[in-house]
Amino acid sequence: MMGNVTLLEFLSMGREVANHRPWPRYQLDNKGWRALAEQMSVSNWEILAEWGEPAEVHVLLRGEDSGAIAVASHPCPDGSFYALGQFRPAAIRLERAIRDLWGLVPEGLEDQRPWLDHGHWGVTHPLGRPRQYDGGRHVYKFLKAEGDGLHQIPVGPVHAGVIEPGHFRFHCQGETVVRLEERLGYVHKGIAGLMSGKPILDAARIAARVSGDSTVAYSIAFARAVEAALGLEIPPRAHWLRALLAELERVANHLFDIGAVCNDAAFAIMLAHMGALREKLLDSNARLFGHRLLMDRVIPGGVAVTVDDDAIARLLALVASIRKGFKRGVSLYDQTPSLLDRTTGTGIVHSTLAHRFGASGFVGRASSRAVDARKLPGYPPYDDLDFTIPVLADGDVHARVVIRMEEIRISLNLIEQILTRLPDGAVSAPLPMRAGEGVALVESFRGEVALWVRLSEAGKVVRAHPHDPSWFQWPLLEAAIEGNIVADFPLCNKSFNCSYSGHDL
């Protein structure tokens, strides 16, 4: 066993791949990949994403202490690879998906059930070497829970509310949930396949629609990955405007989430109140930037919007008015014992689990994990801005609400900093035609979005892989609900607000 080797020291035993930016990519042979898998059980390196190609598997890693980031790749011409999920449960679903999409078999993984492939595509391994699917239905075997008086409650994929589709299988004893098992993949759209072969700007539109609520974050991630691959520096003003849009998106989503969590605790006035505040923000987005959700406003090379003095003044006024209304909402939350009674102590995620699954965003931060891509690795303009990352240890619904509240305050403050210090200049740079590979890590309102891309000399996307933070949060929801009552599930679920679309891809 190796001693305290750092991530980069370890990976440098592989072959460095040229033209991969900003962080290196190393190819590991069988031995190297096995050693990496084994390191997973002793190191605190985090898996940030894992994906495939027809004959290669990639994993994006971060050395937790140093913050170093790198991609490890493993060519697997024989169609199988040693599964990291044996040592890191966070990778299990990723590797099941790799098998479904690229046909690479994760060796040693106990759970070999398909994940995204429900048997409806007409082909198997659509992104690897597709083969006509011979028909017949997949019967999905849910894990069993046995005992006296246990019963099952199947829910979904179509839910009662206006939410995305997914299936939840509850095993309950009376009102208490003994086990929840999720089954996802219903909204799998084949996004990685759609992006391949597309011109960069067309692929950017698809990237913006991986998860509509995080459209700005995904657009920034795609743009940053492309710019890294091209070795392109964009004007400072573009960075600042991107951050402005990203923080507006964060505030809008958090406002809605806080309202919706309270609504699921039967406190509807909060949803109405937060909804009205959010509407102010979306309405201003439409007026100033031409799209309520800010889709396609961030583009590879920069941004497609700008702000003049009048817009800055309006945005500053918007921040002030949201802050005022938000404060009222928070004091209502803080002083309503019947509401706090529902959120406090409900749906606890222990910090060890949050760490083990590498959960980012408010789910991680409510359970002691202080990761935030804006700080580590960090990207412009955040290195120039003054902000903190709120962390709590309780891990319950209440903590996830409070983290969001704190993040709204911080984001409003960031927006003011950005507006008052916005540098002048151009807002975009032309894209050169160059081949290369790039990767980016961007903080969405939900957590860390990773995006990897390979470009051809002809200015096309050869392959792209977007990774949603929900991958590492969904499994924790299963743990959070255990021992809670069924009636608290909507509350727990909303406090996570994982993306189905982003996860299912």
Place this chain on the structure above:
Amino acid sequence: MIPPIAKMLARHLIKGPHTAKDAVTPSERALRELAESLGITAQVKLGRSLAIREIDAGSCNGCELEIHAVNHPVYDLERFGIKFVASPRHADVLLVTGPVSWNMAEALRRTVEATPEPRWVVAMGDCAIDGGCFKGSYAVAGGAAAIVPVDMTIPGCPPTPVDILSGLLALLEAVEG
């Protein structure tokens, strides 16, 4: 001390509702579309109310965000007698969003079948109309019409709350005659 909820309620009583002042009119485009797809025979008396069951057949969740927005106090869909219901059994209208992913095709078909007649299917958003930017994927069947008959569309990516309102008002008008 006055509890915050009392303050908030009092403030709203004094300041009046958040509801958007601009009148929303039924969409002309949707009315023309409906005249073609429904004909005159479809008119029934629903007492000027519509119950909608939303079904996400593969959306990016952007369309859902705007559906939530029409339910918020600013657009306040319910003032028109239109409301979202939990079960297709209670619904008159199925509002389909997203391209239909093959993994959702069966669920969409069954949800439509579970809705009693007369029922209307509305494809909301560019994806539900023809697959949008997801068309051509191995995992996508196409727009909603690839799987179920569609009576009306609401274009946009996503359609704005006003688009959604005026589309639904057109439907209300058309089916009420």
